[in-house]
Amino acid sequence: MVNRIVTGAHYGLRDWLIQRVTAVLMALYLLVIAGFLLWQRSFGYDTWIDLFSSNVMRAFSLLFLLSVFYHAWVGVRDIVMDYVKPAGIRLLIHVLVILALLLYTIWSVQILWGL
Amino acid sequence: MNKTRPKHLDLIKIQLPLPGTVSILHRASGALLFLALPLFLAAFDQSLRSIETYTSLTEYLAHPVAKLFVLGMAWALLHHFCAGLRYLALDLHLLHGLAGARASGKWVLAVSLLLTIVVGVKLW
Numbered sequence: 698m699v700n701r702i703v704t705g706a707h708y709g710l711r712d713w714l715i716q717r718v719t720a721v722l723m724a725l726y727l728l729v730i731a732g733f734l735l736w737q738r739s740f741g742y743d744t745w746i747d748l749f750s751s752n753v754m755r756a757f758s759l760l761f762l763l764s765v766f767y768h769a770w771v772g773v774r775d776i777v778m779d780y781v782k783p784a785g786i787r788l789l790i791h792v793l794v795i796l797a798l799l800l801y802t803i804w805s806v807q808i809l810w811g812l
Numbered sequence: 813m814n815k816t817r818p819k820h821l822d823l824i825k826i827q828l829p830l831p832g833t834v835s836i837l838h839r840a841s842g843a844l845l846f847l848a849l850p851l852f853l854a855a856f857d858q859s860l861r862s863i864e865t866y867t868s869l870t871e872y873l874a875h876p877v878a879k880l881f882v883l884g885m886a887w888a889l890l891h892h893f894c895a896g897l898r899y900l901a902l903d904l905h906l907l908h909g910l911a912g913a914r915a916s917g918k919w920v921l922a923v924s925l926l927l928t929i930v931v932g933v934k935l936w
Binding site: 720721724727742745746749765772773776801804805808 | 842843845846849853866867896
């Protein structure tokens, strides 16, 4: 029997796939933002706040940030699994990273809608 | 049997192949971007909150140290972006063999550095 540990990988295709799906989403968002910024003749607070005033752009931005956080989780978990061997410390880092990313998610919603 | 090939892990003597360099930089830049996430979110928050916070953010970012930080992060993002696209292309079997892997690795390093220079010129 394979010895599986709680802080190990999930031994499946799901994270591999989600890493690529979120990557494509983030790339599209960044290209849209970069295109928008390059398109502007003059740039200031008005142009910036205008961009994020519509609910479509806010939703797209939240989708982007959620992709960032999930993508970061998979990446950081892989790094920690490669370099941190003691299961206790590894678990602690995993929990801290998850907590941080959940807090970032709440913060993101507050930034985009709670103002 | 007498093996004459060098077999050591002397970090000065051994060298990663080019795709390996691109790979470890992809990992390092990803880690950097993760660590900088709270700063990005704080800046995003400040930029949208009000005209006053927006103005003070632009003043912060005008400082030379802040500019250097932004430039470093720009490289991390650009390298991670380009290297990521390369991996997607590899997954889709668009790049073939060792030659394709090496050539695309060079392109990733070159394009991300070039775009970082463009960002630097824009900053100063």
